[in-house]
Amino acid sequence: MHHRIIRSCSLGLLLTGVIACSEQEPPEPEISFEESLQQQLIQAQPGDVIQIPSGTHELTRGLSLNVNGVTIRGEGMDTSIISFANQAQGAEGLLVSADDFVIEDLAIEDTVGDALKINESTNVTIRNVRAEWTGGPLTTNGAYGIYPVQSSNILIDGAVAIGASDAGIYVGQSTQIVVRNSRAEYNVAGIEIENSTFADVHDNLTTNNTGGILVFDLPNLPVQGGRNTRVFNNRIINNNTSNFAPEGNIVGEVPAGTGMMVLANDSIEVFDNEFTDNDSANVMILSYFITERAFEDPDYDPFPESIYIHDNLFNAGGTNPDSAPLQALLEATGEDIPDIVWDGTMVPGRDVGDILCLTDNADASFVNLDADNGFATPNFDSTAHNCSLPRLSAISLNIGAE
Amino acid sequence: MLQNAGLFLILAVLVGCEQSPPVFHASESPLRLSAWNLFDLSADSLNPAPQTQVFRPANQLFSDYAQKLRTLWIPNGTQASLVNDEIDYPVGTVISKTFYYHTDESGALIMSPESIDRSIALDNNRLLETRLLVRRNEGWKAFPYVWNEDQTEAFLRVAGSSQSLSLKSDIGNLDFVYFVPNENQCAGCHVTNHPDGELHPLGAIASQLTANIDYPAGNGTSQIDDLIARGWLNYSPEQATPVSWRDESAALEDRALAYLDMNCGHCHNPEGTADTSNLILDGNHGQLFSMGLCKPPVAAGGGTGKLRYGIVPGQPQQSILLYRMQSIAPDEMMPELGRSLPHSEGIDLVNQWIAQLPGSCE
Numbered sequence: 001m002h003h004r005i006i007r008s009c010s011l012g013l014l015l016t017g018v019i020a021c022s023e024q025e026p027p028e029p030e031i032s033f034e035e036s037l038q039q040q041l042i043q044a045q046p047g048d049v050i051q052i053p054s055g056t057h058e059l060t061r062g063l064s065l066n067v068n069g070v071t072i073r074g075e076g077m078d079t080s081i082i083s084f085a086n087q088a089q090g091a092e093g094l095l096v097s098a099d100d101f102v103i104e105d106l107a108i109e110d111t112v113g114d115a116l117k118i119n120e121s122t123n124v125t126i127r128n129v130r131a132e133w134t135g136g137p138l139t140t141n142g143a144y145g146i147y148p149v150q151s152s153n154i155l156i157d158g159a160v161a162i163g164a165s166d167a168g169i170y171v172g173q174s175t176q177i178v179v180r181n182s183r184a185e186y187n188v189a190g191i192e193i194e195n196s197t198f199a200d201v202h203d204n205l206t207t208n209n210t211g212g213i214l215v216f217d218l219p220n221l222p223v224q225g226g227r228n229t230r231v232f233n234n235r236i237i238n239n240n241t242s243n244f245a246p247e248g249n250i251v252g253e254v255p256a257g258t259g260m261m262v263l264a265n266d267s268i269e270v271f272d273n274e275f276t277d278n279d280s281a282n283v284m285i286l287s288y289f290i291t292e293r294a295f296e297d298p299d300y301d302p303f304p305e306s307i308y309i310h311d312n313l314f315n316a317g318g319t320n321p322d323s324a325p326l327q328a329l330l331e332a333t334g335e336d337i338p339d340i341v342w343d344g345t346m347v348p349g350r351d352v353g354d355i356l357c358l359t360d361n362a363d364a365s366f367v368n369l370d371a372d373n374g375f376a377t378p379n380f381d382s383t384a385h386n387c388s389l390p391r392l393s394a395i396s397l398n399i400g401a402e
Numbered sequence: 403m404l405q406n407a408g409l410f411l412i413l414a415v416l417v418g419c420e421q422s423p424p425v426f427h428a429s430e431s432p433l434r435l436s437a438w439n440l441f442d443l444s445a446d447s448l449n450p451a452p453q454t455q456v457f458r459p460a461n462q463l464f465s466d467y468a469q470k471l472r473t474l475w476i477p478n479g480t481q482a483s484l485v486n487d488e489i490d491y492p493v494g495t496v497i498s499k500t501f502y503y504h505t506d507e508s509g510a511l512i513m514s515p516e517s518i519d520r521s522i523a524l525d526n527n528r529l530l531e532t533r534l535l536v537r538r539n540e541g542w543k544a545f546p547y548v549w550n551e552d553q554t555e556a557f558l559r560v561a562g563s564s565q566s567l568s569l570k571s572d573i574g575n576l577d578f579v580y581f582v583p584n585e586n587q588c589a590g591c592h593v594t595n596h597p598d599g600e601l602h603p604l605g606a607i608a609s610q611l612t613a614n615i616d617y618p619a620g621n622g623t624s625q626i627d628d629l630i631a632r633g634w635l636n637y638s639p640e641q642a643t644p645v646s647w648r649d650e651s652a653a654l655e656d657r658a659l660a661y662l663d664m665n666c667g668h669c670h671n672p673e674g675t676a677d678t679s680n681l682i683l684d685g686n687h688g689q690l691f692s693m694g695l696c697k698p699p700v701a702a703g704g705g706t707g708k709l710r711y712g713i714v715p716g717q718p719q720q721s722i723l724l725y726r727m728q729s730i731a732p733d734e735m736m737p738e739l740g741r742s743l744p745h746s747e748g749i750d751l752v753n754q755w756i757a758q759l760p761g762s763c764e
Binding site: 025026028029031034035036037039042043060061062064065066087089090091095097111112113114119120140142143144149150165166172173218220221222246247248249250293294296 | 433548550552554555557559560561562563564579581584585586587589590596597599672675677678680691696697698699700701702703704706707708709710722731732733738739742763
């Protein structure tokens, strides 16, 4: 009896205690689609596939992923659309820092900054992804559409990039890169490979950009020595959109009407491409000095070397150059700017044949601008460049998707 | 038997309703902040548990003028050690930072100078969020908890949250969206070495804790001594106290560099996420070019503000660094995370510093 009293007393107290505590329990907050998507990206495990359903999903904050081995998959680049038209936070649409990453079959639209940035990642597959600013080429658009940087083993396949105020597809400070079967339109730079090594850029269409394909090596970056890029089987057509990059960016110095530009990069092979109607020049090979930008970097090589351009098809172009030296040249000669333009700068004593070789480009025209001497004596004779260079090896990526 | 079990339960419940010591959750993070027992919400104020140490780093990150209350807790029976003269916290350590604003009689948020509170009275403050940095077996983990409207509980929001705020100030009401970072965004600052991908504390580190809590004011003891007094650390690191950017008696350049280090250096360091730009702002490397002096931008996009160089000596208004500190556009502003408003005091300081730099970029 005595025992029972104590026991029921204790039960009573226990209940009181529980009630007192639970009365203070406030309700849980509700989670939006946007929050739930970001939560999935944070809580993902390697091997997970995160589905983006069809429809247009309006997000306000940039997304990010830091988990290795994750796939983000939509139902198609025209059906699964992540729109950042109302973005209020984040310098990117999607920021990824994760190895073994796959993104496919979706679109990222109208981000305030870069659409898809991938930083320090290994084994990256970007397939059938569209990055677009839907208002057309505007200075207020974000800088880069598809933007892997300091990464390796990168496949960009079947991508579409439209409207970037810097580069539509931009691979920077990276190695082992394939960009293929993609389309870049109405960007300042269509496709740009910068301070990178071992890239294949092939079977792409670049049209209506300011410059179609750029291969750059810039000073004062932690990763330098850009080299070994093959550019082949691309169609580089009518890249004549006025340069709309925000001032201060180096890409803002690319003349409208540039088909392809190699700036200070070494060991570049350009073949089997079609160049048509790029109104400044179809191809330009330039040293960093052309930018007239100062640099303090003793390790930097500002000259392009071992550039091999062969078996390309050149149609019209160079009819309306957007560059003072090229305009002066056109006025002086009364002729269109030649298909292949070299600024003529190199380390003194080097053999011209180590710098630039041109073979089997049908009847492509050529000029050496003599930039070292203030463009005084342009030389249209390509005889000195009638040479060949070792072919570069194909890139084979170590990723399952290849 | 039953009787004993009942009594035990009663005690457990009673203790749970009052205040138990803080709890280390070693794997799953509870949905409710209260489950960590870091605070007691009685008497209309948020009081850190007595087992925790309130601290304040020598320099503080700007966060839209929010006030911050920081606590550190190391479980009983464990101790931090010094590794390479840096504090290595034991598994179980929980660091918290609660963000709040002072309020007036009507409940409106008011901008006020930094106040160094040991607890937060709820009748003249509004709690926004409490961020936890928890040292688990696998490393530091970050968890953002967001306070509810009633100020009775904060809930884990893995993906962060946002709310529109209006802050009364001398120059009128500042309307802005206050963002609570998601867990990845926490990593955006706390992963200071990008290749290793590990989170690290930014405030509760040796150099920052050598200051007294009111630094640069007051002359109390080093906060390291507080840790030693609690038995959490055996001896002091041999680190100099950083110059406080608030310390008007210190040299202008030292103050500016201290400000840039605290607000930018977690990304802009040689191993940080922002090393892609080669703009290095983590302090005393002495390379002005790497700090942006006459340095062209790399991938700044609209963030150039149509300017050519990071810093143009003598010309703050021609300097991208200052432009990005002043901007509130998401793709231009720096830091990218952690603020929606420009920090006038920081901008003034960096402005003054650039204005007196000699030379030119031409």
